[in-house]
Amino acid sequence: MARKITAALDAAEAATADGGAVPEAAAGQDRPELRKAIEEIVGSGFTGITLRVHDERGEWAASAGVAELGGTAKPPIDGHARIGSNTKTFTAALVLRxxxxxxxxxxxxxxxxxxEFGLDEQITVRMLLQxxxxxxxxxxxxxxDGTLAPGIPMPYGPLGKEWLDDRFHAYRxxxxxxLALSRPARFEPGTDWSYSNTNYVLVRLLIEKVTGRSFAEEMRRLILEPLGLSGTVVPDASPEIPAPHAHAYYRHEEDGRTRTVDITRHNPSWVSTGGDMISTTRDLHTFISALMGGELLPAPLLAEMCTPETKVGYGLGVFVQKTAGGGTVITHNGGMAxxxxxxxxxxxGSRTLTAALNCVDDADLSIATAFQSAQQRLVDEVFGGGQAGPAQP
Known part of the structure; x- marks a missing residue:
């Protein structure tokens, strides 16, 4: 399997590895608390981080760490990253459009x-989104009981090495x-809450059925093009990620030795619309700010999106969380290999925090505790505290 980034992508990334023409942090702004936070997040085990904050003081963006193991260049300020389950918020917004x-x-x-799937007739579109x-x-x-019922090979869990060895495999x-429907349902539709990527793959198929166009075409028509999100990509089964970008890695044991593999390129169809999209911190800011600001949806539909169920506070493609000061944040985070x-x-939409982190991942998800701490640290700094919320692949 080819593991090397194409020469063209390497050349483009080398030319912009320092963030290109985008300045690090807005002119005249001094945010030492944010600078300290990202440096300490790298120190907790991440390879690199890019942080972007928009608030009453304007825009602030900076990065820390390195874009590539063995290198010295920081992650590019407007670099691309696989956004994992943030894909779900884009998808839910598309459905509501x-x-x-x-x-x-x-x-x-x-x-x-x-x-054609023989779904339970009680399952509604709302239930998939929520x-x-x-x-x-x-x-x-x-x-x-705490045991894992495995599904397809994925980077985390007992099938991690199998995923690594076959990471360019294409799934329909x-x-x-x-596969999901061949397993017993967790509960009667509408009676409980359980995070399931299956819901959002069905949403993709639903979108394609009712529009007669591909998910990627509809995403471009209704979300990406209206907002000018030129750095956001629906990759389908392509393993490529546009330059510039930081690199992602996977650590595993083989023949009694620990090996680290560059997994920046892999086929994301294993998660499909559960988490396959690529974006930048700038585009994520533009998207969530416009969405919450009412630019994408009529007010009644935006209100439905941000009305949470009672178990974990999940709306339609977003978590709705309270801060320590009694405020509210709308969020979704993502983890993706x-x-x-x-x-x-x-x-x-007046205050946003968007960030992209790169790391050395493994089957045990060893970075999880550091990631949770990083989320909480940044939420505390920008919004005055609150529950950071989970990241899901």
Whole structure:
């Protein structure tokens, strides 16, 4: 399997490895608390981090650490990253745009549009977006007794090495759904909450069925082009990531030795719309600020999106969380095979925090504790404290 980045991408990345023409931090701003935070986050075990904050003081962006193991260049300020489950917020916004167009109804049975899967007739579009369908998660489920029911090979868990060895394999979204449906449901639709990538792969297939166009085409038509998100990509089964970007790595044991592999290039179809998109901290800011600011959705639909269920506070593609000071943040974070991204906003879009982190990942998800601490640290600095929330692949 080819592991080397193409010469063209290498040349482009080398030319912009210091962040290109984008200045690090806005002129005249001194945010030593943020600078200290990102330096300490790198010290906790991350290879690198890029942070972007928009608030009443303006825009501040900077990076720390390195873009590549063995190198000295920092992660590029406007670099691309695999955004993991932030993909779900983009996807939910796309569905709600189609609801506004009259193409989809939130409380309609999904089986009406996708009869070929034999779905429970009780499962609605809303349940998919809110993770209340009860469908098995094809990337694996942690059972009530704490044991793991594995799904397809993925970077985390007992099948991590299998994923690594076959990381350029292409999966069809229909196959992922059928695997999930071959396992027992977690609960009766609408009676509980359980995070499942299966929900969002079904949403992708639903979008394609009702529009007659690919998910990528509809994402460009209704989200990316209207907002000018030129750094955001729906990769489908392509292993490429646009330059500039920081690198992602995977550590594993082989023949009694610890080996570290560059996994920047891999086929993201293993997670599909559960977490395959690529973006930048700038585009994530533009997207969440515009979404919360009412630029994408009519007010009633935005209100529905930000109305959380009662178990964990999940709306439609977003977590709704309280800060220590009694405020509210709208968020989704993502973890994706050596990359992690943060996306937080006030409900009106006036203050945002977006970040991209790169690391050496492994099957045990050893970076998880450091990632949780990093989220909490940055939320505390920018929003005055609150629950940072989970990151999901």
């Amino acid at each position: 189609l609801v506004a167009e009259g193409r989809i109804e939130l409380d309609a049975p999904v089986a009406d549009h996708l009869p 993770h209340t369908s009860g469908l098995f998660n094809f990337t694996g489920e942690v059972q009530d 979204p229909e196959a992922l759904v059928r 050596g990359y992690a991204t943060l996306m937080y906003s006030t409900p009106d």
